[in-house]
Amino acid sequence: MITLSPPTMIGKGLHRECFLHPEDKTKCIKVVVNGNQQETDREQHYYNFLEKRKISWEMLPRFHGNIETNMGPGAVFDLIRDHDGKVSNSLENYLADKDYVTQNKKHILLALAHLKLYLLENNIISMPIKPKNILYQTKQDGTGTLHIVDNIGNADFIPIASYSYYFGNKKIIRRWNRFFTALAL
Ligand SMILES: Nc1ncnc2c1ncn2[C@@H]1O[C@H](COP(=O)(O)OP(=O)(O)OP(=O)(O)O)[C@@H](O)[C@H]1O
Ligand SMILES: [Mg+2]
Known part of the structure:
Protein backbone atom coordinates (compact mmCIF):
# COMPACT_ATOMS: atom_id res chain seq x y z
CA MET A 1 0.00 0.00 0.00
CA LEU A 79 2.36 14.28 -13.80
CA ILE A 80 2.65 17.48 -15.85
CA ARG A 81 5.82 19.46 -15.12
CA ASP A 82 7.33 22.61 -16.63
CA HIS A 83 10.75 22.63 -18.31
CA ASP A 84 12.38 23.47 -14.95
CA GLY A 85 10.76 20.53 -13.12
CA LYS A 86 8.08 22.51 -11.29
CA VAL A 87 4.57 21.06 -11.39
CA SER A 88 2.67 23.01 -14.06
CA ASN A 89 0.11 25.63 -13.03
CA SER A 90 -3.46 25.83 -14.29
CA LEU A 91 -4.53 28.06 -17.16
CA GLU A 92 -6.92 29.66 -14.65
CA ASN A 93 -3.94 30.75 -12.56
CA TYR A 94 -2.11 32.21 -15.53
CA LEU A 95 -5.20 34.05 -16.77
CA ALA A 96 -5.62 35.71 -13.37
CA ASP A 97 -2.26 37.42 -13.89
CA LYS A 98 -3.16 40.24 -16.31
CA ASP A 99 0.46 41.26 -16.90
CA TYR A 100 1.41 37.71 -17.77
CA VAL A 101 -1.49 37.50 -20.22
CA THR A 102 -0.54 40.77 -21.89
CA GLN A 103 3.06 39.69 -22.29
CA ASN A 104 2.30 36.11 -23.37
CA LYS A 105 -0.95 36.41 -25.30
CA LYS A 106 0.51 35.04 -28.53
CA HIS A 107 1.92 31.97 -26.81
CA ILE A 108 -1.33 31.30 -24.94
CA LEU A 109 -3.46 31.65 -28.08
CA LEU A 110 -1.13 29.35 -29.98
CA ALA A 111 -1.29 26.75 -27.19
CA LEU A 112 -5.10 26.99 -27.25
CA ALA A 113 -5.16 26.47 -31.03
CA HIS A 114 -2.97 23.38 -30.61
CA LEU A 115 -5.20 21.97 -27.89
CA LYS A 116 -8.32 22.43 -30.00
CA LEU A 117 -6.69 20.69 -32.94
CA TYR A 118 -5.47 17.88 -30.68
CA LEU A 119 -8.97 17.26 -29.30
CA LEU A 120 -10.49 17.26 -32.79
CA GLU A 121 -7.83 15.02 -34.35
CA ASN A 122 -8.11 12.47 -31.57
CA ASN A 123 -11.87 12.96 -31.14
CA ILE A 124 -11.49 13.42 -27.38
CA ILE A 125 -14.87 14.33 -25.88
CA SER A 126 -15.08 16.36 -22.71
CA MET A 127 -17.67 17.69 -20.32
CA PRO A 128 -17.69 21.49 -20.10
CA ILE A 129 -14.07 22.67 -20.45
CA LYS A 130 -12.80 24.87 -17.62
CA PRO A 131 -9.48 26.71 -17.29
CA LYS A 132 -8.95 25.25 -13.80
CA ASN A 133 -8.84 21.79 -15.37
CA ILE A 134 -6.19 22.68 -17.93
CA LEU A 135 -2.52 22.97 -17.03
CA TYR A 136 -0.19 25.29 -18.92
CA GLN A 137 3.19 23.61 -19.25
CA THR A 138 5.86 26.21 -19.91
CA LYS A 139 8.87 25.56 -22.15
CA GLN A 140 12.35 27.05 -21.98
CA ASP A 141 11.73 29.18 -25.11
CA GLY A 142 8.71 30.92 -23.52
CA THR A 143 6.06 28.92 -25.37
CA GLY A 144 3.71 26.51 -23.62
CA THR A 145 1.59 23.40 -24.07
CA LEU A 146 -1.84 22.86 -22.54
CA HIS A 147 -2.88 19.58 -20.92
CA ILE A 148 -6.45 18.69 -19.93
CA VAL A 149 -6.32 17.00 -16.51
CA ASP A 150 -9.97 16.57 -15.64
CA ASN A 151 -13.54 16.24 -16.92
CA ILE A 152 -13.01 14.29 -20.09
CA GLY A 153 -15.49 11.70 -21.30
CA ASN A 154 -19.03 11.57 -22.57
CA ALA A 155 -22.03 11.38 -20.24
CA ASP A 156 -24.59 11.05 -23.05
CA PHE A 157 -27.00 8.15 -22.65
CA ILE A 158 -26.26 7.10 -26.23
CA PRO A 159 -22.61 8.11 -26.67
CA ILE A 160 -22.59 8.31 -30.47
CA ALA A 161 -20.08 11.21 -30.31
CA SER A 162 -17.48 8.85 -28.84
CA TYR A 163 -17.67 6.51 -31.82
CA SER A 164 -18.28 8.91 -34.68
CA TYR A 165 -15.72 11.58 -35.60
CA TYR A 166 -18.49 13.48 -37.35
CA PHE A 167 -20.71 13.80 -34.24
CA GLY A 168 -17.75 13.84 -31.86
CA ASN A 169 -16.06 16.77 -33.59
CA LYS A 170 -19.34 18.69 -33.62
CA LYS A 171 -19.64 18.22 -29.87
CA ILE A 172 -16.00 19.20 -29.30
CA ILE A 173 -16.49 22.42 -31.29
CA ARG A 174 -19.64 23.29 -29.30
CA ARG A 175 -17.83 22.78 -25.99
CA TRP A 176 -14.76 24.58 -27.26
CA ASN A 177 -16.66 27.65 -28.43
CA ARG A 178 -18.35 28.04 -25.05
CA PHE A 179 -15.03 27.65 -23.26
CA PHE A 180 -13.17 30.02 -25.58
CA THR A 181 -15.84 32.76 -25.44
CA ALA A 182 -15.79 32.66 -21.63
CA LEU A 183 -12.02 33.18 -21.63
CA ALA A 184 -12.58 36.63 -23.19
CA LEU A 185 -8.99 36.81 -24.41
N1 LIG B 1 -1.77 15.16 -14.19
C1 LIG B 1 -1.61 16.20 -13.35
N2 LIG B 1 -0.41 16.82 -13.27
C2 LIG B 1 -0.24 17.88 -12.42
N3 LIG B 1 -1.21 18.38 -11.63
C3 LIG B 1 -2.42 17.79 -11.68
C4 LIG B 1 -2.69 16.68 -12.54
N4 LIG B 1 -3.98 16.32 -12.39
C5 LIG B 1 -4.50 17.17 -11.48
N5 LIG B 1 -3.60 18.06 -11.05
C6 LIG B 1 -3.84 19.14 -10.07
O1 LIG B 1 -4.77 18.70 -9.11
C7 LIG B 1 -5.96 19.50 -9.14
C8 LIG B 1 -7.17 18.65 -8.81
O2 LIG B 1 -7.34 17.60 -9.74
P1 LIG B 1 -8.73 17.37 -10.49
O3 LIG B 1 -9.05 18.57 -11.29
O4 LIG B 1 -8.64 16.09 -11.20
O5 LIG B 1 -9.72 17.27 -9.22
P2 LIG B 1 -11.33 17.36 -9.19
O6 LIG B 1 -11.73 17.36 -7.77
O7 LIG B 1 -11.87 16.28 -10.08
O8 LIG B 1 -11.63 18.77 -9.83
P3 LIG B 1 -13.08 19.47 -10.08
O9 LIG B 1 -13.27 20.39 -8.94
O10 LIG B 1 -12.81 20.23 -11.34
O11 LIG B 1 -14.09 18.39 -10.23
C9 LIG B 1 -5.95 20.13 -10.53
O12 LIG B 1 -6.69 21.32 -10.59
C10 LIG B 1 -4.46 20.34 -10.77
O13 LIG B 1 -4.01 21.52 -10.12
MG1 LIG C 1 -10.69 19.66 -11.55
Whole structure:
Protein backbone atom coordinates (compact mmCIF):
# COMPACT_ATOMS: atom_id res chain seq x y z
CA MET A 1 0.00 0.00 0.00
CA ILE A 2 1.18 3.52 -0.85
CA THR A 3 1.12 6.22 1.84
CA LEU A 4 0.12 9.71 0.74
CA SER A 5 1.03 12.58 3.03
CA PRO A 6 -0.36 16.16 3.12
CA PRO A 7 2.94 17.91 2.18
CA THR A 8 3.04 16.01 -1.11
CA MET A 9 -0.37 17.28 -2.24
CA ILE A 10 -0.01 19.21 -5.50
CA GLY A 11 -3.60 20.19 -6.21
CA LYS A 12 -7.15 19.94 -5.02
CA GLY A 13 -10.49 20.18 -6.78
CA LEU A 14 -14.03 19.93 -5.47
CA HIS A 15 -13.91 16.13 -5.38
CA ARG A 16 -10.34 14.94 -5.51
CA GLU A 17 -6.91 15.61 -4.11
CA CYS A 18 -3.85 15.06 -6.26
CA PHE A 19 -0.53 13.90 -4.75
CA LEU A 20 2.99 13.31 -5.98
CA HIS A 21 3.60 9.59 -6.46
CA PRO A 22 6.07 8.77 -3.65
CA GLU A 23 7.87 6.19 -5.79
CA ASP A 24 7.78 7.80 -9.24
CA LYS A 25 8.35 11.51 -9.76
CA THR A 26 6.84 11.37 -13.26
CA LYS A 27 3.41 10.35 -11.87
CA CYS A 28 0.69 11.69 -9.61
CA ILE A 29 -2.06 9.92 -7.67
CA LYS A 30 -5.65 11.18 -7.39
CA VAL A 31 -7.96 10.16 -4.56
CA VAL A 32 -11.61 11.02 -4.09
CA VAL A 33 -12.15 13.00 -0.88
CA ASN A 34 -15.63 14.34 -1.52
CA GLY A 35 -18.43 12.25 -3.00
CA ASN A 36 -18.34 8.80 -4.51
CA GLN A 37 -16.33 6.97 -7.16
CA GLN A 38 -18.99 7.36 -9.86
CA GLU A 39 -17.26 10.21 -11.72
CA THR A 40 -13.93 8.41 -11.44
CA ASP A 41 -15.44 5.21 -12.85
CA ARG A 42 -16.89 7.10 -15.81
CA GLU A 43 -13.57 8.83 -16.41
CA GLN A 44 -11.60 5.58 -16.26
CA HIS A 45 -14.01 3.86 -18.60
CA TYR A 46 -13.39 6.64 -21.10
CA TYR A 47 -9.60 6.49 -20.59
CA ASN A 48 -9.64 2.75 -21.33
CA PHE A 49 -11.63 3.46 -24.48
CA LEU A 50 -9.01 6.03 -25.59
CA GLU A 51 -6.19 3.60 -24.76
CA LYS A 52 -7.74 1.00 -27.09
CA ARG A 53 -7.96 3.64 -29.83
CA LYS A 54 -4.22 4.29 -29.44
CA ILE A 55 -4.57 8.06 -29.37
CA SER A 56 -1.69 10.47 -28.84
CA TRP A 57 -1.19 11.43 -25.16
CA GLU A 58 0.51 14.69 -26.05
CA MET A 59 -2.04 16.92 -24.26
CA LEU A 60 -3.82 14.47 -22.01
CA PRO A 61 -2.00 12.84 -19.08
CA ARG A 62 -2.03 9.08 -19.54
CA PHE A 63 -3.88 6.94 -16.99
CA HIS A 64 -1.80 4.12 -15.43
CA GLY A 65 -4.42 2.23 -13.42
CA ASN A 66 -5.41 2.23 -9.77
CA ILE A 67 -3.38 1.47 -6.67
CA GLU A 68 -4.25 1.11 -3.01
CA THR A 69 -3.37 4.05 -0.79
CA ASN A 70 -3.94 4.99 2.84
CA MET A 71 -6.68 7.32 1.56
CA GLY A 72 -8.50 4.66 -0.46
CA PRO A 73 -8.18 3.80 -4.15
CA GLY A 74 -5.75 6.06 -6.00
CA ALA A 75 -5.76 6.70 -9.75
CA VAL A 76 -2.26 7.05 -11.23
CA PHE A 77 -1.65 9.60 -14.02
CA ASP A 78 1.32 11.21 -15.74
CA LEU A 79 2.36 14.28 -13.80
CA ILE A 80 2.65 17.48 -15.85
CA ARG A 81 5.82 19.46 -15.12
CA ASP A 82 7.33 22.61 -16.63
CA HIS A 83 10.75 22.63 -18.31
CA ASP A 84 12.38 23.47 -14.95
CA GLY A 85 10.76 20.53 -13.12
CA LYS A 86 8.08 22.51 -11.29
CA VAL A 87 4.57 21.06 -11.39
CA SER A 88 2.67 23.01 -14.06
CA ASN A 89 0.11 25.63 -13.03
CA SER A 90 -3.46 25.83 -14.29
CA LEU A 91 -4.53 28.06 -17.16
CA GLU A 92 -6.92 29.66 -14.65
CA ASN A 93 -3.94 30.75 -12.56
CA TYR A 94 -2.11 32.21 -15.53
CA LEU A 95 -5.20 34.05 -16.77
CA ALA A 96 -5.62 35.71 -13.37
CA ASP A 97 -2.26 37.42 -13.89
CA LYS A 98 -3.16 40.24 -16.31
CA ASP A 99 0.46 41.26 -16.90
CA TYR A 100 1.41 37.71 -17.77
CA VAL A 101 -1.49 37.50 -20.22
CA THR A 102 -0.54 40.77 -21.89
CA GLN A 103 3.06 39.69 -22.29
CA ASN A 104 2.30 36.11 -23.37
CA LYS A 105 -0.95 36.41 -25.30
CA LYS A 106 0.51 35.04 -28.53
CA HIS A 107 1.92 31.97 -26.81
CA ILE A 108 -1.33 31.30 -24.94
CA LEU A 109 -3.46 31.65 -28.08
CA LEU A 110 -1.13 29.35 -29.98
CA ALA A 111 -1.29 26.75 -27.19
CA LEU A 112 -5.10 26.99 -27.25
CA ALA A 113 -5.16 26.47 -31.03
CA HIS A 114 -2.97 23.38 -30.61
CA LEU A 115 -5.20 21.97 -27.89
CA LYS A 116 -8.32 22.43 -30.00
CA LEU A 117 -6.69 20.69 -32.94
CA TYR A 118 -5.47 17.88 -30.68
CA LEU A 119 -8.97 17.26 -29.30
CA LEU A 120 -10.49 17.26 -32.79
CA GLU A 121 -7.83 15.02 -34.35
CA ASN A 122 -8.11 12.47 -31.57
CA ASN A 123 -11.87 12.96 -31.14
CA ILE A 124 -11.49 13.42 -27.38
CA ILE A 125 -14.87 14.33 -25.88
CA SER A 126 -15.08 16.36 -22.71
CA MET A 127 -17.67 17.69 -20.32
CA PRO A 128 -17.69 21.49 -20.10
CA ILE A 129 -14.07 22.67 -20.45
CA LYS A 130 -12.80 24.87 -17.62
CA PRO A 131 -9.48 26.71 -17.29
CA LYS A 132 -8.95 25.25 -13.80
CA ASN A 133 -8.84 21.79 -15.37
CA ILE A 134 -6.19 22.68 -17.93
CA LEU A 135 -2.52 22.97 -17.03
CA TYR A 136 -0.19 25.29 -18.92
CA GLN A 137 3.19 23.61 -19.25
CA THR A 138 5.86 26.21 -19.91
CA LYS A 139 8.87 25.56 -22.15
CA GLN A 140 12.35 27.05 -21.98
CA ASP A 141 11.73 29.18 -25.11
CA GLY A 142 8.71 30.92 -23.52
CA THR A 143 6.06 28.92 -25.37
CA GLY A 144 3.71 26.51 -23.62
CA THR A 145 1.59 23.40 -24.07
CA LEU A 146 -1.84 22.86 -22.54
CA HIS A 147 -2.88 19.58 -20.92
CA ILE A 148 -6.45 18.69 -19.93
CA VAL A 149 -6.32 17.00 -16.51
CA ASP A 150 -9.97 16.57 -15.64
CA ASN A 151 -13.54 16.24 -16.92
CA ILE A 152 -13.01 14.29 -20.09
CA GLY A 153 -15.49 11.70 -21.30
CA ASN A 154 -19.03 11.57 -22.57
CA ALA A 155 -22.03 11.38 -20.24
CA ASP A 156 -24.59 11.05 -23.05
CA PHE A 157 -27.00 8.15 -22.65
CA ILE A 158 -26.26 7.10 -26.23
CA PRO A 159 -22.61 8.11 -26.67
CA ILE A 160 -22.59 8.31 -30.47
CA ALA A 161 -20.08 11.21 -30.31
CA SER A 162 -17.48 8.85 -28.84
CA TYR A 163 -17.67 6.51 -31.82
CA SER A 164 -18.28 8.91 -34.68
CA TYR A 165 -15.72 11.58 -35.60
CA TYR A 166 -18.49 13.48 -37.35
CA PHE A 167 -20.71 13.80 -34.24
CA GLY A 168 -17.75 13.84 -31.86
CA ASN A 169 -16.06 16.77 -33.59
CA LYS A 170 -19.34 18.69 -33.62
CA LYS A 171 -19.64 18.22 -29.87
CA ILE A 172 -16.00 19.20 -29.30
CA ILE A 173 -16.49 22.42 -31.29
CA ARG A 174 -19.64 23.29 -29.30
CA ARG A 175 -17.83 22.78 -25.99
CA TRP A 176 -14.76 24.58 -27.26
CA ASN A 177 -16.66 27.65 -28.43
CA ARG A 178 -18.35 28.04 -25.05
CA PHE A 179 -15.03 27.65 -23.26
CA PHE A 180 -13.17 30.02 -25.58
CA THR A 181 -15.84 32.76 -25.44
CA ALA A 182 -15.79 32.66 -21.63
CA LEU A 183 -12.02 33.18 -21.63
CA ALA A 184 -12.58 36.63 -23.19
CA LEU A 185 -8.99 36.81 -24.41
N1 LIG B 1 -1.77 15.16 -14.19
C1 LIG B 1 -1.61 16.20 -13.35
N2 LIG B 1 -0.41 16.82 -13.27
C2 LIG B 1 -0.24 17.88 -12.42
N3 LIG B 1 -1.21 18.38 -11.63
C3 LIG B 1 -2.42 17.79 -11.68
C4 LIG B 1 -2.69 16.68 -12.54
N4 LIG B 1 -3.98 16.32 -12.39
C5 LIG B 1 -4.50 17.17 -11.48
N5 LIG B 1 -3.60 18.06 -11.05
C6 LIG B 1 -3.84 19.14 -10.07
O1 LIG B 1 -4.77 18.70 -9.11
C7 LIG B 1 -5.96 19.50 -9.14
C8 LIG B 1 -7.17 18.65 -8.81
O2 LIG B 1 -7.34 17.60 -9.74
P1 LIG B 1 -8.73 17.37 -10.49
O3 LIG B 1 -9.05 18.57 -11.29
O4 LIG B 1 -8.64 16.09 -11.20
O5 LIG B 1 -9.72 17.27 -9.22
P2 LIG B 1 -11.33 17.36 -9.19
O6 LIG B 1 -11.73 17.36 -7.77
O7 LIG B 1 -11.87 16.28 -10.08
O8 LIG B 1 -11.63 18.77 -9.83
P3 LIG B 1 -13.08 19.47 -10.08
O9 LIG B 1 -13.27 20.39 -8.94
O10 LIG B 1 -12.81 20.23 -11.34
O11 LIG B 1 -14.09 18.39 -10.23
C9 LIG B 1 -5.95 20.13 -10.53
O12 LIG B 1 -6.69 21.32 -10.59
C10 LIG B 1 -4.46 20.34 -10.77
O13 LIG B 1 -4.01 21.52 -10.12
MG1 LIG C 1 -10.69 19.66 -11.55
